[in-house]
Amino acid sequence: SKVIRRTRTTWNVSPSFMAKNTFNPIRSIIETMNLSPNPDKKMIALSIGDPTVFGNLRPAETIIQAVIDAVSSGKYNGYTMSTGYEEAREAVAKYSSTPTAPVSAQDVILCSGCSCALDICISVLANPGQNVLVPRPGFGLYKTLAEGLGIKTKPYRLQPENNWEIDLIDLELAIDEQTAAIIVNNPSNPCGSVFSKTHLERILQLAEKHCIPIIADEIYEHFVFPGQTYYPLASLSEKVPILSCSGLTKRFLVPGWRMGWIVINDRQNIFTPEIRKGLQTLSQRIIGSSTIIQGALPAILANTPQSFYDDTINQVKENAEVSYSILSTVPGLCPVMPSGAMYMMVGVDMHKFPKFQTDLDLVEALVTEQSVFCLPGKCFDFPNYFRIVLTVPGELMKEACFRIREFCLLHHRNNQVKLQIDTS
C-alpha cells in the first residue's frame, strides 16, 4: 500500500501577492484618518464620487423604464457572449462612433463598470514587471489594478497652473522600455479638466513617436460645461491604437448598475488579432455585465433626453461657479475652476496654515470642527490640495464652502497672530 506523506502539519493560509498588492490608496489613507465630525453641525461629505448620494440627481424616467421593460420581457435572463449582446454592443458602437473614428459592435466589450473595463485593458497590455503611465494627480484605481497584477505605475505630472494639462516633457521622460501603455483620463477625476484638441493631438504624437498604445479613461465623456468641447481621444488618432473605457456610471447617474465598456479604436490594425482575442478571453473570467442592464442599454442610449444631460451638467456647473467664487476669496486657498466632470481641486498654501503639517491634517481638522469632509490631495498622489465633489444640492454646496471659509480664516497664520494680539 502507498504511504502518503503529509505535506503540511499546521494551518498556514496567507493571502496571495495579488490580494496583498491590490490596495485602494483612498481607502488606506482614509482609514488612517481620525474623522469625527462636530456633533453640532450636520456632516456634509464632499468626498464621494457618487452623484446619487444626495438624491438631487436622479436617472431619467426613460432609463428606469428601459430596465423595467428589459426585465419584464423575459428575453434577457440567459447567458450571452462574455463580451455582451450584439444589440447592446451595437448600441454602444453607435453611441461612441465619430465621423473620423467609426466603430462597430465587434469593437465593443461590455464590462462590469468602467473599473472592470480598465482592469481588462491593463491586464491585456501589460505583464508583471512592465509599467503603465498614469496621471498625477490621478484616480487611484489605476494603481490598485496595476499593482495587484505586479505591474508598476509611473506617474506623469498634470499642471494646475495650465488647466491641468499634461506636462508633456515629464510624460515623455516617464516612457521607458517597459512602458506598456499610457493611461489618459479626460475629462479628469480629480481635476475636472477637459483637454483641448491641440493638447490631445500632442499626446497622440508622443504616443505615436514611442509606439505606445493608450488606455483612454473617458468615463466622464460628454460631461463638460456648456461652452466647453469634449473630444474623444480616438476621434483624433490616425495611428495610435486606443482602448477607450466608459460606461453608464456617471453621465446616466447609475454607478451601482455596473455597466461599463471598452471600445477598441485601432484604425491601423495594430491590435489585430491578438489583443482583440486577449480582451475577449479576459472578459470570460467573470462575464461581467448583467443581461438586464444590457437589454436596457439600446433604449437607454437612444432615448435619454438631452434635457436630462443638460440638467445634470447645469447643476454641477452652478456648484462649480458658486464654490469657486466663495473659495477663491479665501486667503490661503487656490481653487482651480473645472470645465467638466464633477470635481474641483483646491490648492492649499500650507505655509499659511502653520498649525497643520499636511493636507491630511487640515482635512481632518475640517471634519472635526466643521463637519465637512473633502478628500486630501494625497489620495490622488498630489499633496497640498483637496478635492471637493460638485454633485451635492446647491444649498449644501454653499454651506460647505462657507464652513471651509470660516475654518480657513480661523486657522490662517495672519488671523492667528491677530487673535493672539486681540486676546493679549
Place this chain on the structure above:
Amino acid sequence: SKVIRRTRTTWNVSPSFMAKNTFNPIRSIIETMNLSPNPDKKMIALSIGDPTVFGNLRPAETIIQAVIDAVSSGKYNGYTMSTGYEEAREAVAKYSSTPTAPVSAQDVILCSGCSCALDICISVLANPGQNVLVPRPGFGLYKTLAEGLGIKTKPYRLQPENNWEIDLIDLELAIDEQTAAIIVNNPSNPCGSVFSKTHLERILQLAEKHCIPIIADEIYEHFVFPGQTYYPLASLSEKVPILSCSGLTKRFLVPGWRMGWIVINDRQNIFTPEIRKGLQTLSQRIIGSSTIIQGALPAILANTPQSFYDDTINQVKENAEVSYSILSTVPGLCPVMPSGAMYMMVGVDMHKFPKFQTDLDLVEALVTEQSVFCLPGKCFDFPNYFRIVLTVPGELMKEACFRIREFCLLHHRNNQVKLQIDTS
C-alpha cells in the same frame, strides 16, 4: 535642453501572459470541430449549460417582480460597498446558514456570478507557481481562471463506477507542497452527481490532515432530485476553512443576471483576518454585482415559492430518467444516472465504434448526421464520454435520445459487419 531617446520605433503590441493563458478549453475544443448539422433535421443542442435557452424553464414571477420593484424604488442606483449591500449580504447569509455553520452578512461577498466568485477565491489563496486541485472530469473554468494567473491545476479523479465519488487516494497523491486549495464541485457539472454525507466527511478529513483550505463550488446547491440529500460542505466542517461559491444562476434560472457570491466558512478563524481582507480588496477590482439585482436579492431569496424549485427539478429529473432509459439500451453507450444538477455523462465504448478515433469524432458525426450536439468528454478532461444537458423540453429530449440511438446503432461495429454482409 533634454534629449529624449525613442525607446521603441515600431509598433509591437502583444497580449500579456495573462491574456494568452486565460483560455477556455471548451471554446478551444469546439472551435476546432467541424459542426455542420444535417439540413434535414432540426438542430438540438444538448451542449449548453444555460437552462433558459429553450424557454421551457423560466424564472418565477416573484423573481421578476423583485427586480421591477428594486429598479422602480430608485433606491439602488448608487455605489455600494464592493462586497455588496448589507441587506443583500444578510439575505445570502440567512439563505446559506445551517444550524452547524451559521454565517452572517460579514461572511458574504457578492460577485458578478459564480465565475467571479471562483476567480476571487482562487486569486486570494494561490500564487503563481502554486496549484489548486480540480476534479476530472470537471468544469473547465477552474483551469481557465487559474492558468491565467500562472497558477497550475492538478486534476484528481472522479470515479464513474462509483457515482462519480472522488478517488480519495488519487486526491491525496495530488496534494503537494505547492497546493493552495482543493476545489470541490458538488453537485457536479458535468456529472450530475451529489456526494453523500460520508463522502464529504472523508474529503474534509483529507483537507484537515494536510491543512489545505477548500473552495466549494456549490452553484448547483439544492438542485438535487427528490429523495436525494444535498449537504453544504461547510455544514460538515469542524475545522477546514471553506470558501463556498454559489449564486442565483442555476437554481433561479437567471444566468445572465450575474449574481453570485462567496460565503466564508471558517469556524476556527484560520482565514482571519488576512484572507478576509484579501477577498474584500480583490472585490474592489471590479465591484461586480449590479445594485439592481442586489436590491432584489432579499425578496428573491425570501419569496421564491417552493413549487418553482420543485417544478424545475421535476422537469430535469424526468429528462434524466427518460434519457437514461433510452440510452442505457444502446449498445456501446453507458449513461451514468445523475442525482442532481442538470447534466448526464454518457460513457462511450469507442471500440464498438471503430469508425471514430475519439469522442470528438463521434460527437462531430452525430451533429453531421443527426443534428444533435453533445459536449465531448474532452471538454471536461475526460475522454470516451459525452455530456448531455437535461434542461431541454421533454419532447426534444426524447427526440435527441432516439437520434443518438439511431446513430449509434448505425455505426456500431456489429451492425457495420451485418450491413456489409447484407450488401455483399
